[in-house]
Amino acid sequence: MTTEIKAPTFPESVADGTIATWHKQPGEACKRDELLVDIETDKVVLEVVAPADGVVEEIVKAEGETVLSDEVIGRFKEGASGSASADKAETKKEDEPKTEESAPAKSAEDLKVSPAARKMIEENGLDAAAITATGKGGLITKEDVVSHMEQPKATDKPEAAAKATSSQAPEKASLDNLVVGERVEKRVPMTRMRARIAERLLEASQGTAMLTTFNEVNMKPIMELRSQYKELFEKTHNGTRLGFMGFFVKAACEALKRFPAVNASLDGNDIVYHGYQDIGVAVSTDKGLVVPVLRDADAMGIANVEDKIRDFGLRARDGKLGIDDIQGGTFTITNGGVFGSLLSTPILNPPQTAILGMHKIQERPMAVNGQVEILPMMYLALSYDHRLIDGKEAVQFLVTIKDLIEDPARILLEV
Numbered sequence: 351m352t353t354e355i356k357a358p359t360f361p362e363s364v365a366d367g368t369i370a371t372w373h374k375q376p377g378e379a380c381k382r383d384e385l386l387v388d389i390e391t392d393k394v395v396l397e398v399v400a401p402a403d404g405v406v407e408e409i410v411k412a413e414g415e416t417v418l419s420d421e422v423i424g425r426f427k428e429g430a431s432g433s434a435s436a437d438k439a440e441t442k443k444e445d446e447p448k449t450e451e452s453a454p455a456k457s458a459e460d461l462k463v464s465p466a467a468r469k470m471i472e473e474n475g476l477d478a479a480a481i482t483a484t485g486k487g488g489l490i491t492k493e494d495v496v497s498h499m500e501q502p503k504a505t506d507k508p509e510a511a512a513k514a515t516s517s518q519a520p521e522k523a524s525l526d527n528l529v530v531g532e533r534v535e536k537r538v539p540m541t542r543m544r545a546r547i548a549e550r551l552l553e554a555s556q557g558t559a560m561l562t563t564f565n566e567v568n569m570k571p572i573m574e575l576r577s578q579y580k581e582l583f584e585k586t587h588n589g590t591r592l593g594f595m596g597f598f599v600k601a602a603c604e605a606l607k608r609f610p611a612v613n614a615s616l617d618g619n620d621i622v623y624h625g626y627q628d629i630g631v632a633v634s635t636d637k638g639l640v641v642p643v644l645r646d647a648d649a650m651g652i653a654n655v656e657d658k659i660r661d662f663g664l665r666a667r668d669g670k671l672g673i674d675d676i677q678g679g680t681f682t683i684t685n686g687g688v689f690g691s692l693l694s695t696p697i698l699n700p701p702q703t704a705i706l707g708m709h710k711i712q713e714r715p716m717a718v719n720g721q722v723e724i725l726p727m728m729y730l731a732l733s734y735d736h737r738l739i740d741g742k743e744a745v746q747f748l749v750t751i752k753d754l755i756e757d758p759a760r761i762l763l764e765v
Contacts, residue, residue, distance in 0.1 A: 352407060355424035357389055357417045358396050364673065367391040368542055369413050369423065374406045375464045375489055387424070388669075389417065392546030394640070394676060395669045404428040413469065463490045470495045543638045554698040559736040562695045563744050567752045569711050569726045572597055575758055587653040594708075595631065595659050596652035598683060600761050601754035602706060603627045603648040606681055609747045611739050613680045615701040621738060622701075630679035630699060631659055633666045634689075640666055641699060643679040687711065693729045703738045706751065707731035 357367060370388040374380050380400045389396045404427050411423040461478050463471065467490045471478050474495075481498045483490040540548075554560065576592050583592040606613040606627050614623045627648040630641040642662040644655060665671050682699045687710040696707035709729045716725045732748045754760050 351428045353401060353426050353428060354422045355386065355398060355406075355410075355426050357419060357421045357423055358398065360391065360419040360673075364391045364419075366416050366418050367396065369411050369415050369417060370395060372409060372413060372464070374400075375485060375491065376406050376408055377489065378485070379403075379405050386426075389423075390542050391673070392542045394543075394671050394673055395637070396673075397669075398423070401426060402428045461490060462488055464492060467492045467495045474499065541637060547638045550700065551697055554700050558698055558700065560698055560733055561736050561741070561744070562731055562733040563741065563748055564693070564732075565730050565745075565748045565752050567728050567730055567755050568716070569594075569728050569755070571756055572758055573711075573726060583653070587657070590653050590657045590660070592652070593656055593659075595683070595685065596655040597755060597758060597761065598706070598708060598751070599629050599631075599644065599647055599650075599655045600652060601751050602629060602681060602683060604754060604761060604764060605747050605750040607648070608750060609743050611743055612704045612734065612747050614703055614738060615680065616703060616735065616738060617701060624680045626680070628678055628680045630676075630682040630702075631662060632682060632684035633663055635666045635669075637669075640671060640676055641679065641682055642666065642671055642675045643677070645678075682706070683708065685709075687728065694731060696731055696733045698733055698735060703735040704744070704747075705733050706748075707733070 360367065367389040368391075370390040372387050373385050374387075380386065380403070382402050383399045385397055386400055386406065387398045389398065406424060407427040408425040409423075410425070411417050411421070417423055462483070462485075463478055464485065467481075468478075470476075470492060471481075476495065476498065478490060481490050481494050484494055485491045572594060576594070580592045584590060610623050611621075613627060614621055616622070626646055629644045629647040631644060632639055632641050642665075644650065644658055647655065650658070662671070662675070665675075679699070679702060682696075682702060682705040684696050684705060685708040686694050686696075687708050690710055692710050692712065694707055694709065696705045698705055707730065709731070711726045711728050713724050714727045715722050716727065717723075718725070730748060730751060732744055732751075734744045
């Protein structure tokens, strides 16, 4: 039975998507729930899996094409296996001696080339007839093209190696294996996610009255508490590690209750005050920055917060975050300190009206009761929309965060 492979149902905030990668080609057998295709939207990468055991019969939408919600992108034949003729051809090919005269060369019209492979062939000006096909039924796959392009690297001819290197410069140009003096460039299209991130950053900088206020916090009490209880915490909570984000999330929830405007959002000329705290946590991935949301963070314990953030990080790295994971949010926390940032100005995440920036913990000499002490200090930054939040509220909010972190017992007591 043949069924249609359809794009997922996109939410209202996502207009369309782009076919990123077909993991299976026509004639390739696959098992139920095996990944067929990745669809990239401006927020996340969505996966479409096989509905049953069978074979991809036809690809309707090739890589790079735009698709709409629930649009047919291919056809799938349930219960079928790989092409029998292709299997026989492969078996026969293995049995026959490998000689150049064993089969006549195929013409370009006779070659079977996957969409991804055809795109690479055209971009790099390759001869398809010279590429060894390993796919079902003699299909030239993307991997075949990559292997063909890498072949000159194994030769002793430096000219061939240099030509191969320049013809396949990766998206993030590597300086390895380059001949001295070469100036390699490669133009690649911006991904939908990166384009959307750029659009939102411009929207935040041009469409809001954004200001930033700074303060610094003594991390010594939190670090001592963490050092004292981290082993017991990990043992009690099934391997969940005690980090700093859990404390900052809980401190932010308490501060947001005291200053509702910081937890509000703007909808045109309306101010929407939220009676809950959904905290977005910025996560960096290879494809760009995403902000998964901790729903009802005020009702979560520190262990739940730490466990959820770790889960978000792993799923973001593997491209497993769903659209529901990153929608909404009333306030955002971003931690540039994990990359060594000492001080920065975080950009708002519209329609939210504030974002808290954490930074690197660094020992500095501080005056304490008239004495100089070396303390682990962290700069905090709060960027806010001055159209809704006054400077007084912003400063008091940040001071509240500072007070709660420097005396963590207040988080528990809510004082």
